[in-house]
Amino acid sequence: DADVTQTPRNRITKTGKRIMLECSQTKGHDRMYWYRQDPGLGLRLIYYSFDVKDINKGEISDGYSVSRQAQAKFSLSLESAIPNQTALYFCATMAGTSGYNEQFFGPGTRLTVL
Amino acid sequence: DAKTTQPPSMDCAEGRAANLPCNHSTISGNEYVYWYRQIHSQGPQYIIHGLKNNETNEMASLIITEDRKSSTLILPHATLRDTAVYYCIARGSGGFKTIFGAGTRLFVKA
Numbered sequence: 127d128a129d130v131t132q133t134p135r136n137r138i139t140k141t142g143k144r145i146m147l148e149c150s151q152t153k154g155h156d157r158m159y160w161y162r163q164d165p166g167l168g169l170r171l172i173y174y175s176f177d178v179k180d181i182n183k184g185e186i187s188d189g190y191s192v193s194r195q196a197q198a199k200f201s202l203s204l205e206s207a208i209p210n211q212t213a214l215y216f217c218a219t220m221a222g223t224s225g226y227n228e229q230f231f232g233p234g235t236r237l238t239v240l
Numbered sequence: 241d242a243k244t245t246q247p248p249s250m251d252c253a254e255g256r257a258a259n260l261p262c263n264h265s266t267i268s269g270n271e272y273v274y275w276y277r278q279i280h281s282q283g284p285q286y287i288i289h290g291l292k293n294n295e296t297n298e299m300a301s302l303i304i305t306e307d308r309k310s311s312t313l314i315l316p317h318a319t320l321r322d323t324a325v326y327y328c329i330a331r332g333s334g335g336f337k338t339i340f341g342a343g344t345r346l347f348v349k350a
Contacts, residue, residue: 161340166342167342168327168340168343169284169340184337216283218338228274229286231283232283236281
């Protein structure tokens with residue numbers, strides 16, 4: 127079984143709709159992240175969380191919100207989707223013991239906003 | 241975290257070594273160099289990291305210059321499945337975010 131899972135894997139929605147992307151992990155990591163990737167570009171950080179009571183904005187948080195329901199679950203919401211939020215979205219985790227740890231990424235969610 | 245600079249793309253013949261350079265001239269003493277790769281829209285995959293010394297694992301080798309201003313990721317015998325975008329990242333003590341640049345797109349050709 128995959129350590130970091132994302133649902134749905136693909137989603138097509140319309141402008142103005144509310145969308146939730148979900149991420150679950152079995153690695154037992156405290157730190158979780160949401161990134162987006164646009165074609166031909168690197169990943170950009172949207173939000174990150176160090177534990178269930180800690181939520182932080184990343185580079186591009188406008189138009190997004192998150193919820194850390196449990197250590198293992200971190201959801202990303204688009205309250206009112208717009209076409210320029212069409213992108214590939216990745217969830218990631220990292221152990222919280224120090225900064226010298228690699229991140230583990232989920233398989234991604236491809237979101238299309240029409 | 242220090243900025244890193246990588247060539248946008250490189251080619252490599254299958255079976256040959258792929259040497260991917262990265263410049264990180266402003267790296268500070270406590271910043272590690274990490275390498276990840278992303279195969280065609282999949283989630284990025286950790287490859288290797290190092291501080292000063294050269295490192296090797298089952299996937300690759302990492303050579304860091306003595307002044308730590310640049311590094312090279314070496315895939316010793318590239319295969320077609322190594323075609324991917326490779327990201328070089330500098331991340332320091334307490335560094336909890338991975339900032340991705342555009343990376344190097346490696347094409348391994350038969």
